[in-house]
Structures are given as structure tokens and as C-alpha cells.
Amino acid sequence: MKKNYLTLLLIVGVVGFVSGQEIPPSPKRKIHQRVLDDGVITFQTVVGTYARPLQWKKKDWLRLGGVLAVSASSLWLDKPVYKFSIKHRTPFLDDMERVGDFLGQPENNYPFMIAFWGTGVLVNNDWMRDTGMMIFASVTTSGIVQTLAKSLVGRARPQTNGDIFSFRPYGGPSYHSFPSGHAMLSIATSWILARRVNFLPAKILFYSLPVLVSWSRLYGNAHWFSDIVLGNALGIACAETVLKLFPKIKQKRIDGIAILPRGNGLGITYSF
Secondary structure, eight states: OHHHHHHHHHHHHHHHHTOOOOOOOOOOOOOHHHHHHHHHHHHHHHHHHHHGGGGGHHHHHHHHHHHHHHHHGGGGGGHHHHHHHHHHOOHHHHHHHHHHHHEEEEEEEHHHHHHHHHHHHHTOOHHHHHHHHHHHHHHHHHHHHHHHHHHHBBBBBHHHSSTOBBOOOOOOOOOOOSSSSHHHHHHHHHHHHHOOOOOOOHHHHHHHHHHHHHHHHHHSSOOHHHEEEEEEEEHHHHHHHHHHHHHHHHHHHTTTEEEEEEEEEEEEEEOO
């Protein structure tokens, strides 16, 4: 599994180097300055993503209502999908379920994005740095949302009692079904990667990975179908917001850095 993890990191890195850079390039900076800049930009992107609903217009609220309506409608498929997953089990599907579960675990997601971003910092590659920051902002935003929602809603997992309308807020892990955290985090990551590459096979791969993760959660009876639907919708919303905000925030950060004469050379000043 670790070998597959490192292979994925290598694939993303290679694809990134040939994908180009459409976001304004970062100024030439030392490693510790790159880390500081990236930390500030990422933090501002996370805050901006949470504050985004304050700027929503009528069409945005209508879109949210549509997502909630679709999620509510998918409740009718919860039982049929649950029964189907129980009846159709094979050793091969068991192995695939473990792969999907691995890809959706936060403890595997964060090391990947930190290693990916860190590589970009060390080799001073803007594409890897920007993509790593956007993934971090997207996953962090969606992660906090799904963690709070799980506890507040308190929906029972299918494997708990098989009742789609069983709720116990703050009832512990057995009542953390809604929404699916694995699905939300995986699509918050893969959606950024898919949007950031220009290589079609890579796009197909990244768009496909969340499907595998979502299916694995259904197959493992960890979530209902409606949990998966809303989890994916929220993950995409977070990722899309980050994709829109990040370039603007980075540009403001760059504009705040000034190179000024100082003594016999040049000095760099910047504002937060």
C-alpha cells in the first residue's frame, strides 16, 4: 500500500511539471520565506472559503437548495443500495474496498499533500506549491465541516442498526454517518488535482478516485447512499471555492511584497 502511495505522489509530481502554471508565479524567495508566504496564503484561503456564503447571491442559495433537495431525494435509495451491497460480496471487491478506504483516510491524505507541497517548496516549483496549498485549504475546510456535521446530525451508520432514520447527536463514531468524511475529503483532494492538470489520462484518474472511495464506504456499510451524495457535493463546493479564491489571494500577497533599494543592494519588504 505504501508503494502505491509513493507511486501516486510521483505521478502527480511528473504530471505537474508538464502542466504549466496559469496562476501568477511567486517571487524569488528563500525556503523559509516560501514557507511563510505559503502559510499566510493558505490560511487566508481557508478563512475566505468559510466566509464565502456571506457573499452569495440568489443563484448560489438556489444551487444550495438544489443540492439539499437531491440529497434528500437520495434517501429513497439508501435501503436498496444497502441491501445490494450486502448480497454482492467477493474477495476481489473486498480488496478494492480496502484500497478505497485507504485513499479516503485523513491520516493518509494529509501526509500526501504535505509531502507534495514540501517538494514544491524545496525545488521551488510553483505548480506543486500552489496545488499543494489549494489541496490543503480544500481538505481542511471540508474536513472541519464534515467533522462538525457528523457530531451535530448524529446519524447511525448502516452497520449500527440498519435504520436510515436513527439519529443520536454526539453519539460517538457509530453515529457519524452523515455526511461521508471519506467521500468528502477524497473529492476535495482529487477535484483540485483534476482541475490543475492538462493531461487527460491524469484528469480521468483523479476524477475516478473519489468514485472508488465512495463505493468502498457503501460496500463496507459505513455510510448510506445519501451520506455519499451530500459528502461529494460539499467536497466539490469547497474545492471550487478554493480554486476561485486562491489566485486572487496569492496575487494580493505578491502585490504586498516590494523590492526596494537598501544600502548597496536591494531589500524585500512585504505586508500581511
